[in-house]
Amino acid sequence: MAGTKLGGVKAAATNKAKHGSDFYAKIGAKGGKNGRTGGFAANPELARIAGAKGGRISRRTKKVVATADNK
Numbered sequence: 001m002a003g004t005k006l007g008g009v010k011a012a013a014t015n016k017a018k019h020g021s022d023f024y025a026k027i028g029a030k031g032g033k034n035g036r037t038g039g040f041a042a043n044p045e046l047a048r049i050a051g052a053k054g055g056r057i058s059r060r061t062k063k064v065v066a067t068a069d070n071k
Contacts, residue, residue: 012024
């Protein structure tokens with residue numbers, strides 16, 4: 001029973017024994033391939049461009065807001 005940490009370890013061992021040592025890797029790969037919405041997975045070039053833009057913006061200095069004290 002996987003209600004405890006020990007139970008989860010036993011369940012994982014059982015799954016790996018039944019379905020192979022890469023059981024969880026297969027599940028993760030399926031989840032990554034199931035997306036049907038497009039996005040960055042469908043267009044790696046778009047992901048590269050967007051990542052570059054975000055990287056440039058995140059490295060900008062903070063804007064200083066002018067107040068009556070520091071004019």
